[in-house]
Amino acid sequence: MKAHLDHYRIFCIAASERSFSRAAGQLYISQSAVSQCISQLESDLQTQLFVRSRRGVYLTKAGELLYQKVKNALSMIEQGERQLDQLLRFEEGSLHIAAGDTITSRYLLPYLEQFHIQYPKIRIEMANSYSSDMIRRIKQGKADLAFINLPYADDELIIRECLPIHDIFVAGARFEARSSYSPAQIAALPLILLEKNSTSRRSIDAYFARHHIALQPQIEIAAHELLLQFASIHLGVSCVIKEFSIPELNSGIVRELTLDAPLPVRGIGCAYLRSAPLSPSAAAFLALLDADENKALRIPDLCLQ
Structure with a gap:
């Protein structure tokens, strides 16, 4: 990129307003600062972007071409920022879990219910299969978390024991x-x-x-x-x-x-990629498991002799 992103933002506002002064008002900066920024952008790109006149400014053909591209790019960036903000505030997104039928129905179900109550706008997606297929889904990015029977070892994964089993x-x-x-x-x-x-x-x-x-x-x-x-x-x-x-x-x-x-004694473990950060939804789901210090609360009472 030949110019700073902020210069492109100022350029877009000036182009849409066809006025440096109105652009300065929107940005809460001086008109001279807008003019200097546009001049710097034209120097960086070695192209005149605006024709200046007493009645205002208008885009050159080169400026019009750049404006259409930059406007779309900035719109996509802003959309991404909004979606990221919504993701971090759990207003949208998904949680992809891979687990066998038994682990899902006899262990995860209460946590899934609690997660859905706490984050109703997050879509929960489940994949049920053998451990090898679940691990493949994790490595291909098709699942955030895989719940598997332990022992299991793989250098590409972080594997946390969630529940001891007998x-x-x-x-x-x-x-x-x-x-x-x-x-x-x-x-x-x-x-x-x-x-x-x-x-x-x-x-x-x-x-x-x-x-x-x-x-x-x-x-x-x-x-x-x-x-x-x-x-x-x-x-x-x-x-x-x-x-x-x-x-x-x-x-x-x-x-x-x-x-x-x-x-x-064996265990049920949760596996996820070592090389990639957990999604906010996956981290929140693991936090539910960690918060339940007494796992027996999730399983009917039984004295393990």
Whole structure:
């Protein structure tokens, strides 16, 4: 750019008013300051922009060409400034979240409701898929935040744990359970597990591998909800996330089986790009999570033994 942006602003006002004095009145500066600015702009561009006369000023052909371009450019800048101001004041914008169905319905839903109440003009967009697809959306700029099962590592991302979770085995209400189970005894049951491409399943397989056991489930499915439903009708013993199974456990539809050595605690994490700042909407949503110091307030009461 050959001239300062302020010079172009003054040029546009002078061109629209066809008067340096009226332009000076709008800008609350002296007429001589306007005249000097226009002269400096003409010198920078090496082009005469105005014809001066006793009755005022009018644009040359070069000035008219520049005026049309600068007027449109300044209009776009002003529009961008207004939209940015509205974005920062949460009067417009969007929040793009990627999360699986279970995390959305059993963890994020209350936060989404609270966010919508607090920022009703922000459009919430959800994408539901596997972790790998959600991470791809983050890296392509198609999502602001991705909520995934941990552990997960990627140098391009910041990954924050939002909620600790516990994997447990559950059976139907009529299942005759032992007082406790060893890993080998659990593995011998008719198991219902998530598919192998899930983070949860990999964590469970790793736990049993440390006990030199390769799990052979009777049923493999993709949905956490079905794990609970299949166990409740006695199709087998399911491995579920305790925090996401509280209603079913409290109602007695399913019952937890006690393990001699409980599965390791995992977590639900929020992932976002390390190289780009969070949008105001995404930062506000994370602030809601951070403000909820007692995560149990978002999940029905359950004593985690």
